[in-house]
Amino acid sequence: MGxxxxxWPVGDTGSDGGSDTASTGAARSSNVPxxxxxxxxxxxxxSAAAPSPTAPSRVYPLSKTPRxxxxxxxxxxxxxxxxxxxxAARVVVTAGxxxxxxxxxxxxxxxxxxxxxxxxxxxxxxxxAPGQAKSGPESYxxxxxxxxxxxxxxxxxxxxxxxxxxxxxxxxxSTAPEGVVRxxxxxxxxxxxLDIARKHFTAAWIEDRVxxxxxxxxxxxxxxxxxxxxFRIASDSHPEVxxxxxxxxxxxxxxxxxxxxxxxxxxxxxxxxxxxxAVLAAHPDLQLTNAQxxxxxxxxxxxxxxxxxxxxxxxxxxxxxxxxxxxxxxGDEYRALTVSSPAASYPQLAAAATAKYGSGAGVSDLATGxxxxxxxxVRAHGRTAVRAWNDGFYQxxxxxxxxxxxxxxxxxxxxxxxxxxxxxxxxxxxxNYNDEYLYYVLGQPNTFVYPTGERIYxxxxxxxxxxxxxxxxxxxxxxxxxxxxxxxxxxxSQTQNQVAAGIRMPLRATVQKLWDPRAQPSLxxxxxxxxxxxxx
Numbered sequence: 001m002g003x004x005x006x007x008w009p010v011g012d013t014g015s016d017g018g019s020d021t022a023s024t025g026a027a028r029s030s031n032v033p034x035x036x037x038x039x040x041x042x043x044x045x046x047s048a049a050a051p052s053p054t055a056p057s058r059v060y061p062l063s064k065t066p067r068x069x070x071x072x073x074x075x076x077x078x079x080x081x082x083x084x085x086x087x088a089a090r091v092v093v094t095a096g097x098x099x100x101x102x103x104x105x106x107x108x109x110x111x112x113x114x115x116x117x118x119x120x121x122x123x124x125x126x127x128x129a130p131g132q133a134k135s136g137p138e139s140y141x142x143x144x145x146x147x148x149x150x151x152x153x154x155x156x157x158x159x160x161x162x163x164x165x166x167x168x169x170x171x172x173x174s175t176a177p178e179g180v181v182r183x184x185x186x187x188x189x190x191x192x193x194l195d196i197a198r199k200h201f202t203a204a205w206i207e208d209r210v211x212x213x214x215x216x217x218x219x220x221x222x223x224x225x226x227x228x229x230x231f232r233i234a235s236d237s238h239p240e241v242x243x244x245x246x247x248x249x250x251x252x253x254x255x256x257x258x259x260x261x262x263x264x265x266x267x268x269x270x271x272x273x274x275x276x277x278a279v280l281a282a283h284p285d286l287q288l289t290n291a292q293x294x295x296x297x298x299x300x301x302x303x304x305x306x307x308x309x310x311x312x313x314x315x316x317x318x319x320x321x322x323x324x325x326x327x328x329x330x331g332d333e334y335r336a337l338t339v340s341s342p343a344a345s346y347p348q349l350a351a352a353a354t355a356k357y358g359s360g361a362g363v364s365d366l367a368t369g370x371x372x373x374x375x376x377x378v379r380a381h382g383r384t385a386v387r388a389w390n391d392g393f394y395q396x397x398x399x400x401x402x403x404x405x406x407x408x409x410x411x412x413x414x415x416x417x418x419x420x421x422x423x424x425x426x427x428x429x430x431x432n433y434n435d436e437y438l439y440y441v442l443g444q445p446n447t448f449v450y451p452t453g454e455r456i457y458x459x460x461x462x463x464x465x466x467x468x469x470x471x472x473x474x475x476x477x478x479x480x481x482x483x484x485x486x487x488x489x490x491x492x493s494q495t496q497n498q499v500a501a502g503i504r505m506p507l508r509a510t511v512q513k514l515w516d517p518r519a520q521p522s523l524x525x526x527x528x529x530x531x532x533x534x535x536x
Contacts, residue, residue: 063177067531068168069508070217070515071522072183080178083144085170089122090114098126098159100261105163109170124149124166126159138219139184142166144176157263158184161217168215171535186517187462189431189481191220191267192507196247197227197278199442199488203251205496207258214262216511221259222267222328222483226314228277228298229491233321237313240282252321260323268322271330272311273370276300283310288336290345296335302370303352312377319381327383328408331371331392336363338415357399364394372402387431390414390423403427406480410435412466420465424475432462432482438510440503443490453505454525457512461519484510508532 063082065075091106092114093099099115105124106113119125129152132139140153140162151162165183169176192213194201206221213221225232230243233252247255259266273288277298280287286307288299300307319327336346342363343350353366375386387406391414407423410433423430432438437460441448462479463470471479484507486499494502512521512528523531 060178063179066165066169066177066181067523068165069528069532069535070512072165072181073516074182075177076180076182077177078145078179080145081147082175082177083122083147083149083170084173084175085109085111085124086122087111089124090117090120091124091126092117092119094125094127097156098128101156101160101163102126104261105167108167119148119150121147124151126163127152128154128156128159130154132158135182136184138188139182140165142181142183144178144180149176157219160214160263164215164217168535185217185515187479187481187514189220189483190218190511190514191222191481191483192218192503193222193224193267193269193433193483193485195224195227195486195488196232197225197488198229199491199496200230200232200243200245201496203247203255205500206255209500210255210258210262210264212507213264216508217515218507218511219263220265220267220326220481220483222269222485224269224271224328226270226278227275231278233318235314235317237317238279238282238310241279241314243278249321256323265324265326266322267324267326267328268318269328269330270311270314270318271328271332272374273300273302273307273367274298274332274334275330276311279310279314286310288346288349290339291347296346298333299335301348302366303348308370308373311374315374315377316381319378319383325383326385327378327387329371329374329378329386329388329392329405331367332389332410333391333414334367337367337394361398362396364397365399367392368394368397368399368401371405372399375402375405390418393418393423406431408433408483409465410439410485420471421475424471424478427478429478429480430465430475431480432465433485434460434465434467434482435485436467437464438482438484438506439487440485440499440506441487441489442499443493445489450502451506453507453509453529456506456509457521457525457528460510461513482510482514505529505532 060079060081062079063077066072087110090112091102093102093116096116103113127150132141132152133154137155138157138161140151140158142162142165143150149166151159151166153159153162165181166176192209210221231241232243232246234246234248235242256266275298280300286300286304288296288301290296336342336349339345346363349363349366353361353363356369357365371388371392378386385406387408390407390409391411393401393407395418406429408431409420420430437451437456439448440451444450459468461470462482463473463476465471484503486503521528
């Protein structure tokens, strides 16, 4: 007599990583094939040796959405054992261009890199899938089924982000849940900016931040390397401006190579025409002075052709060092435009403005022209994504800033401050640097306080550009993303290790809000903090 055992399906009782156990029940249906005969019929059947009963097949609970930082956007659950890395398993790729991602993941999970070999049981396969391009270049799918993992994306960046999700899923011996993750970022720019001008950070420390950023799916690192207190990258064109403590170009190239492997763009910033104190210390003849001969700290005299020449020399030199399309021009806090009467205080600037732009032009027109000229300089080096601080855009100016310069919005405290909607309604693209939430200023000078991850997580979104009020959702597509900024105004207030510890949770909260468009994440702050501690 044949014996058939049917298992009832079970409900959603799985754990975060899937479960290796499941409750089963024997079928009571009388119409199961091989079990339809009545007992008397069976008694009249010819005698035969009974076969061994078939072992019940395991039924797995429905998988649960993996918990990662940032949270994945979509997970399609499935039943199955999930996946864990094994030393005998491999990471394989479908194209040689994915070798860096494959080797990195294999090393992290203590697996073998198998090149372009065909996937076997237990393997992870990384593949390019041009058909997924409509979801965006940083999108990816991560599929766990039949004891294998497949990460597919339209571009290498998406594949990399899929490997970061997988790395988090199996952290601490956990299991990647069965099913399909479909993920993509809400915002295209997700950055950390470091003020390495006021405080020297070692190359090794910056490299550690690059690794941290990569694992969190950030894609931008800003380096503000010139200011009044220091100029921190070696220069061939003007070595006299470089501070004693600085990064060598070889160190910068190593940082750039590591960043590229993590799909992070490094955005350089030489702020001008203000914040040039380190350059002016070596070139005092270019220092801006007022009608009484008093120097304006950090401000270069933009009426002098030599001022444009030295700044353009430096922009050209570092444009050749840093790859990519992005550049930050600065443009903020030019002291000539922080006084009540710029023309009376700085008559040489007023005269230069009139000579260049006509009788109605003023100092703000000259400063706007300077910004446009510097934008043209870096664009000649292939920089198409150029930004400047919002207080470098002057309402009083009849000369208009180049329409393609993005607004790095950080403050509403400047003279003649404009609401963010003023830039957005004019059609400008904006990057969120809101100093209320995203400014970590060493020593907490003026009214600054160290931002907390909890406050960012609970209150901030990319549409909160100034203060705590969000702009209209109609402008969402013009807000390119956000940047968490570390400023070193009182540089001795913290060591670089204290800075790393202080920004740890704010970084995680920031990227959660840049990747996931939900204003209120699914996890409570306590759950999010616990997850961050578990993931490391």
